[in-house]
Amino acid sequence: MRILVIEDDREAAAYLVKALDEMGHVAEHAADGDAGAFMAEEGGYDVLIVDRMLPKRDGLSVIEDMRKRGDHTPVLVLSALGQVDDRVRGLRAGGDDYLTKPYAFTELLARVEALARRNRPADIETTYRVGDLVLDRLSHTVTRADAEIPLQPREFRLLEYLMRNAGQVVTRTMLLENVWDYHFDPQTNVIDVHVSRLRGKIDKGFEKPLLHTVRGAGYMIREAGPDRGGEAAWARSGG
Amino acid sequence: MGALGRLIRTTAFKLSLVYLVVFSGLTLFLTAYIANNTADLLDSQINDTIQSEINSLSDQYERGGLRQLVSAVDLRSRRPGASLYLVADSSGRTVVGNVADPPLSLLGLSDGAATTVSYQRLDGETSRRYDAVVRVFALPGGFKLLVGRDIGEISQLRSLIFDASRYAIIVMVLTGFVSWFFVGRSVLKRVENMAETSRRLMSGDLTHRLTVKGSHDEFDNLALSLNEMLDRIEALMTGLREVSDNIAHDLKTPLNRLRGRLEETLRRGGPVEDYREAITSAMEEADNLIHIFDALLKIARMEAGSSGDSFEALDAAGILDEIVELYEPVVEDAGGRLTLETARPLPLKGNRTLLSQALSNLIDNAIKYGQPEGGGLSIALTGTVEDGEVCLSVADAGPGIPEADRQKALSRFGRLDAARSRQGSGLGLSLVAAVARLHGGRFMLGDAGPGLRASLHLPRV
Numbered sequence: 181m182r183i184l185v186i187e188d189d190r191e192a193a194a195y196l197v198k199a200l201d202e203m204g205h206v207a208e209h210a211a212d213g214d215a216g217a218f219m220a221e222e223g224g225y226d227v228l229i230v231d232r233m234l235p236k237r238d239g240l241s242v243i244e245d246m247r248k249r250g251d252h253t254p255v256l257v258l259s260a261l262g263q264v265d266d267r268v269r270g271l272r273a274g275g276d277d278y279l280t281k282p283y284a285f286t287e288l289l290a291r292v293e294a295l296a297r298r299n300r301p302a303d304i305e306t307t308y309r310v311g312d313l314v315l316d317r318l319s320h321t322v323t324r325a326d327a328e329i330p331l332q333p334r335e336f337r338l339l340e341y342l343m344r345n346a347g348q349v350v351t352r353t354m355l356l357e358n359v360w361d362y363h364f365d366p367q368t369n370v371i372d373v374h375v376s377r378l379r380g381k382i383d384k385g386f387e388k389p390l391l392h393t394v395r396g397a398g399y400m401i402r403e404a405g406p407d408r409g410g411e412a413a414w415a416r417s418g419g
Numbered sequence: 420m421g422a423l424g425r426l427i428r429t430t431a432f433k434l435s436l437v438y439l440v441v442f443s444g445l446t447l448f449l450t451a452y453i454a455n456n457t458a459d460l461l462d463s464q465i466n467d468t469i470q471s472e473i474n475s476l477s478d479q480y481e482r483g484g485l486r487q488l489v490s491a492v493d494l495r496s497r498r499p500g501a502s503l504y505l506v507a508d509s510s511g512r513t514v515v516g517n518v519a520d521p522p523l524s525l526l527g528l529s530d531g532a533a534t535t536v537s538y539q540r541l542d543g544e545t546s547r548r549y550d551a552v553v554r555v556f557a558l559p560g561g562f563k564l565l566v567g568r569d570i571g572e573i574s575q576l577r578s579l580i581f582d583a584s585r586y587a588i589i590v591m592v593l594t595g596f597v598s599w600f601f602v603g604r605s606v607l608k609r610v611e612n613m614a615e616t617s618r619r620l621m622s623g624d625l626t627h628r629l630t631v632k633g634s635h636d637e638f639d640n641l642a643l644s645l646n647e648m649l650d651r652i653e654a655l656m657t658g659l660r661e662v663s664d665n666i667a668h669d670l671k672t673p674l675n676r677l678r679g680r681l682e683e684t685l686r687r688g689g690p691v692e693d694y695r696e697a698i699t700s701a702m703e704e705a706d707n708l709i710h711i712f713d714a715l716l717k718i719a720r721m722e723a724g725s726s727g728d729s730f731e732a733l734d735a736a737g738i739l740d741e742i743v744e745l746y747e748p749v750v751e752d753a754g755g756r757l758t759l760e761t762a763r764p765l766p767l768k769g770n771r772t773l774l775s776q777a778l779s780n781l782i783d784n785a786i787k788y789g790q791p792e793g794g795g796l797s798i799a800l801t802g803t804v805e806d807g808e809v810c811l812s813v814a815d816a817g818p819g820i821p822e823a824d825r826q827k828a829l830s831r832f833g834r835l836d837a838a839r840s841r842q843g844s845g846l847g848l849s850l851v852a853a854v855a856r857l858h859g860g861r862f863m864l865g866d867a868g869p870g871l872r873a874s875l876h877l878p879r880v
Contacts, residue, residue, distance in 0.1 A: 265729045268729065280713075282709055284706075334744060360741070360745060362745070362772065362775055362776075362779075363772050364772065364775070364776040364779065365710070366745075366779045366783060367779075367780070367783040367787075367847070368746070368749050368782075368783050368786055369749070370745050370746060370748070370749050373748040373749045373752050374745075374748055377748055
């Protein structure tokens with residue numbers, strides 16, 4: 181994946197570029213708003229990571245310009261401002277996701293990867309498949325090995341989100357935001373309990389588990405267990 | 420000069436001056452107008468009187484000749500307040516009359532023309548001369564009849580009116596100056612008072628307030644609203660001071676712990692695993708610090724009252740449903756029960772995220788501290804409408820908080836000693852209180868008998 185990082189803090193940017201490279205992506209860096217806008221216009225990126233406050237030019241105006249040009253490359257907005265209205269402003273300017281500094285790299289990586297998949301066919305597919313688990317978005321049914329699994333509406337949406345991002349790490353915060361539409365972190369491990377209940381319904385009694393916990397990062401649904409190398413990389417990046 | 424100069428520069432002085440000039444002008448105009456009209460009226464009255472006397476005397480002359488005229492003039496001259504009469508022959512010699520040495524030129528006047536003369540009465544003191552309006556009438560046979568009327572009274576009246584207006588203006592100017600002096604001085608005094616208070620406030624003593632006299636005038640209103648503003652500023656400043664004190668304590672403590680742990684690991688050396696563990700725990704500590712910091716910022720932003728633009732019409736019952744749905748599995752897994760009992764709808768204007776977070780904090784707290792001794796966790800959420808307020812409450816069956824400690828529990832970083840050992844920012848309830856205030860409501864802690872009842876009272880739409 182080609183990623184453009186527009187961030188004025190050189191040390192943070194260097195760390196980010198290096199970490200993204202280690203995860204197998206190609207990251208480029210622009211240190212101010214003008215350079216960032218120029219590079220974005222050149223195009224060819226799968227995802228943009230844009231800091232809100234930049235020298236020379238505000239990050240949000242760079243995004244607004246892109247959208248005016250008809251460029252729909254997904255953008256993750258980074259900001260030290262994390263209040264409700266800041267987030268709304270960031271998304272209104274054309275950002276696709278909003279992450280408040282300081283952030284964990286695992287959180288950023290999971291979000292960037294989810295954004296890159298946003299414009300893929302998964303969004304218009306009516307059925308998601310992971311191994312023998314099938315989720316039908318039209319009839320709202322879930323089957324595993326052809327046996328129907330009854331789910332609560334919220335459990336269905338949780339599974340739907342996980343399956344849309346199959347093979348990708350999904351963090352707890354992403355689940356809270358996308359499944360519950362809550363933009364704060366509860367002190368209690370509410371998400372873990374919901375996921376473990378879902379796991380009880382879809383994995384219990386089957387030899388091969390599909391819903392995996394990625395230590396220090398979040399969850400992932402995939403047919404094979406998380407490959408050792410991948411998990412190690414995540415663990416290294418997140419701790 | 421300093422005090423007088425200040426007094427002259429006051430608005431009261433400028434206003435007094437303007438009014439003084441305007442009213443003096445009006446008074447002058449009015450008196451001049453009245454004096455003029457009165458004089459005109461008196462003049463025409465005198466002329467009429469003179470004319471009618473001339474008519475009746477000439478009548479007498481025509482009927483009874485000179486003799487009857489002379490006796491009539493003689494009779495009339497003796498009456499008190501009589502007019503002036505003079506009958507002269509063609510050579511100008513006085514035949515009869517009460518005017519001494521009339522100027523000869525007078526008798527040469529043509530018929531009917533009135534003129535003002537100075538004269539001396541025959542019956543009065545010789546030294547005194549009077550002013551009068553006279554007319555001369557030529558009688559057949561060369562005789563001339565002069566009839567006149569004293570105008571001393573009119574002059575007196577005129578000077579009376581002008582004197583009166585002069586005094587009126589003098590009194591007015593004096594009153595103007597005196598009232599300006601006193602009004603200006605009292606206004607200046609109150610303004611000085613305000614300036615003095617604000618100087619004290621600026622020097623850092625925020626406890627001072629402007630004096631409210633209770634007269635309900637504009638100064639009182641100004642003082643009242645300024646005092647309200649000062650209350651708000653003081654509350655904010657106190658809050659800020661508390662926060663900085665608490666930051667010093669509650670943020671420095673974990674930072675210190677963090678630093679100490681890293682230093683210890685570095686000093687001791689050891690296998691990579693040890694380093695790994697130290698770094699992991701350091702990151703957890705950092706996350707906790709970030710969490711505290713975020714909560715502080717959020718509270719500060721809310722107390723500055725700047726999230727109002729994100730308010731929308733909401734049904735709080737829906738918010739309760741969602742939060743119960745989120746927390747039910749956690750509470751059940753802990754062997755407890757989470758129940759919801761709510762009226763529907765609970766209409767209010769607010770921010771869903773903030774209200775949800777407030778409820779989430781309260782449920783988190785109930786899970787952490789609301790475990791009854793030897794019993795299962797039981798958390799009850801209720802939504803009611805009371806006295807035009809939407810009341811959202813979270814009650815647990817735990818040990819509760821003694822009434823004396825409730826205020827402390829609400830203060831920032833106010834963790835009761837029992838809770839200090841457990842992890843948490845100590846900002847949970849402060850954040851809830853800030854959310855309530857931002858929504859124009861209140862946050863209260865009460866007794867759920869047994870247990871703690873934490874409730875948000877928000878204005879209903």
